[in-house]
Amino acid sequence: MAADIGFGSLFITLIVALYGVGAAIYGERNKDNMWVDSARNAMLLTFPLLTISVASLIYLLVTDQYQIAYVARVSSRSMPVYLKVAALWGSQAGSLVFWSWLLAAFASAVTLRKWDRERDLLPWVIVVSLGTLAFFLVMNIFFENPFAKLWQTAQRVVIAMTAPENALPLVPRDGQGLNPLLRHPGMVIHPPMQYLGFVAFIIPYAFAMASLITGRADDSWIRITRKWTLWAWLFLSLGLVLGMRWAYDVLGWGGYWGWDPVEISAFMPWLTGTAFLHSVMIQEKRVMFKQWNMVLIILTYDLVIFGTFLTRSGVLSSVHSFAQSAIGPLFFVFIALTLTASLGLVLYRWDDLKSKNSLKSFFSREALFLLNNLLFLGILVASFWGVIFPLISELATGQKVTVGPPFYERATAPLFGGLMLLMGVAPLAAWGYSSWKTLNRSLVKPFFASLTVIPVTFALGIWQPWYAVLAFWLIGFVITVTICEFWRGSMSRARRFDENFFAALWQLVKRHRRRYGGYIIHLSMILMALGILGIEVFQAETQGTIAQGESLQLGVYSMTYERLDNFDTDDGRNLARAMVSVSKNGKEVGKLYPRRDYFYDSQQFVTIPGVRSTLADDFYVILIDWKPISQAGATFKIYHNPLVKWMWIGAWVFTFGILVAAWPEKKPHSPRQTRIRS
Amino acid sequence: MRPFERQSPIIFLGIILLSLGLPHVATAQDPTPSDDEVNAIAKQLYCPVCENVPLDACGTQACIQWRGIIRDKLAEGWTEDEIKQYFVDQYGDRVLAEPPRRGLNWLAYIVPPAAFLAGVYLLYKGFQTWKTPSADHASPQESVSKTTAADDKYISRLEEELRNR
Amino acid sequence: MKKVLIWGGLAILLVILALGLNKSQQGQVSVGQPAPDFALTSFDGEEYHLADLQGKVVVINFWASWCTSCKPEAVDLENAWRNYQGEVVFLGVDYVDTEPEAKAYLAEFDITYPNGPDKRTKISQAYRVQGVPETFIIDKSGTIAHVQIGPFYSYDEIIYIIEPLLTE
Structure with a gap:
């Protein structure tokens, strides 16, 4: 019953979405606002309708209705309720419904805004959003139906919505259960965050398309979607970081990022999105590079679709891939249409988007922003090429190749370094007229101040490799410059308005939220860079099989194997949990419990490391194996990951920075207000 | 879906447990290369059964056997390059972390x-085209x-x- | 000129994606297609070319020692091979495997038909194998007559497929 309601609701949503597209176009053509309003109502209707579908699916999951093929695949009786709910995005069909639901939520939210001055954009925003939604719904209804049931005929098991001839319902006693790797709090939030980030980018894209179609060459689409873009960027970034954290905590290989094609395809829209966030400022401040911003937002959205295509069509094989499915060709048609239509529109309006670009200096803020864009796109090209090259190689020569971490690290590390340098220099450059002389003058102090980092790294015994020393200096440089910006701004306010320092700081940030929120984000990036540098360059590891009471050494650390417990849990796992004690310089600093969970329902293992995390370093222990008979010996792999905690701290700072920059204004009285506050 | 190894490599972790006591008994009395020496090479290799996961971090039975091969070859005195070349000859270029330069x-x-x-x-x-003549000193x-x-x-x-x- | 470049670039990208997608959707070589030729060097050092085996029914079994679901069918395959006394050619292709373990596997199941490693995964790529075990049965004219995805469940199942091919 719930399945029929859910499926019916999906189907009705599709019809409503298609109607909305038609009504919007008809209304726009005939300048008939009634039709446009009707389309708008259609758009608003999609959200409650899809909520019914999603609620039905959650209901089916939570109530263990294993006749539903999807429920039987991703859920099981032993799973706790929150995981049954999370199983909504545990596999292809459910995650597509979830995706559509988020899309409807965003599209509805944007429809609710006031449309006084940009009414001409409305029909096209509806067409783009509902068109995309309709596509995802078609995939759900015709190819990946999460509500389809299991039926037993004389010969075989059939998955269908209604009973085939001579078939009896097949109700498995229990489901296969969610992939154990997904049964982790990080995985419960990582996919929704990632999807939120992906889906939210449709809003700026829809507005960009609308302004291309209507031929509005002004920057209203940028102004309207500025906050949306920030939120989208926050979700996308958090999705990436949560994915890293999940990999670090669950995958048990001592790392957080493997340059896997699917990771990269989530990273690519982040690159162009970040470039976009910077370059729109040039358009807002100096009315330049309109064409470029259009290109960037289209790239970002298309990379989202492209990444989804790669993950879900089976073109690439990866740990993240969904099982091969029939949606590949349909998705291909969609991606081809999106790319062709966006590109065609940009080229069609190319001349209208021309702006009188003028740069007074190579060292002005806008010039440095362009350099920033160049570096981001450089990283994008290397990433994209690395993902696509194995495909080309196999097609051209039949030879499968791997493009792995060394390739990406070599290709992107210098560019990341360049971006760090820019984070240090660009905030000091002024819009328009900055010259080498003025820039130089403001650079001198922080530059020399930051040089003190180098003797400190030497004192800590870090001489090698040279690029690590350079990177430490860069980190110090950016931190110095950024803190100086806060300091000088507050001090000058404090003097001018006779405020105390903290009041001045508060006012400064409050009044220029985007600017100072941006600086906080720079700081967060630098903190993350510190963590990445620590683990990438200074990670050490060792592995060995030891008996109880014996120890493994790694640097100043030593780890003693004390005992192993093997027991069942009531949520359907068998745990092998080792207890080890960790000593640093001969002094015990704590106990860790690395373990291996065996999931009875899916017959899979998950390795959960024991981690002792401090600001200076992580001590990370994986239980690789143990001997079940004697329980005497066990194989451990231990990693020493310096500074990695700063990555997670950076993520918190990042979120804070976005909140500072994007939190809604208190009094949005006049439409002017949003323009002034940036 | 078929219960194939390649699609769900994690299942094979199970076999690790069962087979752990058995392999490499013969090499035990030789000066066995350490796990670290094996991992140093395994880190640079990719097993087709475990796509995009480096060999040292992959837990499938196939990968355990591969690491066994590395250990055997090291014990026989092979160099790192020889071992890598052996894997390329056996399983193709995709075992390397990067495409060979040719x-x-x-x-x-x-x-x-x-x-x-x-x-x-x-x-x-x-x-150059955007640069306006109104020079820096106008500010x-x-x-x-x-x-x-x-x-x-x-x-x-x-x-x-x-x-x- | 610029536009030509841009559209050309897009077209190339789409073609690559389409070809990649096509490849991933293709699946194994299917019944009715000519069997791709290959050379296999067995663990004993003998060389086998599929082309030389024209006129005979050939069974090509992809397996690996690390593959659990290969084990149940190993004995059935060996018995089928013994049943035909060389009338039907059996070739075992050892996919992404290590030699000591592979030889131990052959010894464990007392497999006597020729087996050899799939060097550089060329044979499995030619047959677009997606996992192990997979078995391809080729008729006397060199055409694929049966594709078994996953293991055979009984000796009879194998015989049942081979019998009609012998009388053709």
């Missing part, structure tokens, strides 16, 4: 830097005496920028 594969290495340089060139050309700031405290200049610049917003 033939079409050069494309993998050339395109990213070439694209970046093209970008640099385009941006440079752009800068009012430049007329301020150089002895002025940097902070004051900062305020005025800040104020100026805020006005522009």
